[in-house]
Amino acid sequence: MKSLKGFSRLELASIIAEELRSKGIDVVLSGGSCVSIYSSEKYVSKDLDFIDISLKSNRQIAAAIRSLGFENRPKNSRHFVHPDTKLTVEFPAAPLTVGDEFIPANAVHSISTEQGTLKLLTPTDCVKDRLANYYYFRDNQCFDQAILVAKSHPIDLDSIEVWHANEKQQKGYQEFLKRLRTS
The missing domain is CATH 1.25.40 (Serine Threonine Protein Phosphatase 5, Tetratricopeptide repeat)
Known part of the structure; x- marks a missing residue:
């Protein structure tokens, strides 16, 4: 199991996004963690919500994130935990939308870190x-x-x-x- 201790939210999200991308799963971070990143942690979310814009199956997503040491909680859900972080990882259903507005894959923001590139909602x-x-x-x-x-x-x-x-x-x-x- 890969150690995920000591990484910031942005770094952890980048690690997860890169691992998923290496397995053909393209994700965009949404929700409260975007607020945390954009506010320099003035707001602290307790999870990372990734929308799978490649539309892979739950089984494919679970297998990919388990390769980092995450486990389903509860079993067979789209929620994952890891012993090295208090942040849970969730995969809300696609498509990537805000209200009724669809967000195209080419309309997201990207941030590069030493751990990889993270796609997330624009501000x-x-x-x-x-x-x-x-x-x-x-x-x-x-x-x-x-x-x-x-x-x-x-x-x-x-x-x-x-x-x-x-x-x-x-x-x-x-x-x-x-x-x-x-x-």
């Missing part, structure tokens, strides 16, 4: 992802996360406005802008 799509969780699951913490990313990185407000209109969340867009300006 703009990370904001949309967090806002979708706020609007559709009433997770107030996700609204704060969206603001945190928007304050930490340049985002495309035009894209976010169009996304809000497509999601029928125009009032939410005004709330987002107000909070962004007053934070």
Whole structure:
């Protein structure tokens, strides 16, 4: 079993992404860990959510991540744990979307580390992802996360406005802008 002790979130995610890529599985990091990375860990997520954009089977994903020493918890789920890290690894269902908006594979951000390259949502799509969780699951913490990313990185407000209109969340867009300006 490969030791994964001492790696940062970004490094660990890069190790996992490279291992999966070596087995023909292309993943994009989404969710709270994107917020953690973009906010320099001001928000700390407890998991790494990878969306498999190569559309491999659960069995193929499980075999690939087990090669790093991860185990299913619970068995036969898309959730994995490793004794060297408190971060769990999850594989939410594809496709890669934020709300109803599909994110093409060529529209993601990449970060290179010594451990490899990690694909993740862009800061703009990370904001949309967090806002979708706020609007559709009433997770107030996700609204704060969206603001945190928007304050930490340049985002495309035009894209976010169009996304809000497509999601029928125009009032939410005004709330987002107000909070962004007053934070």
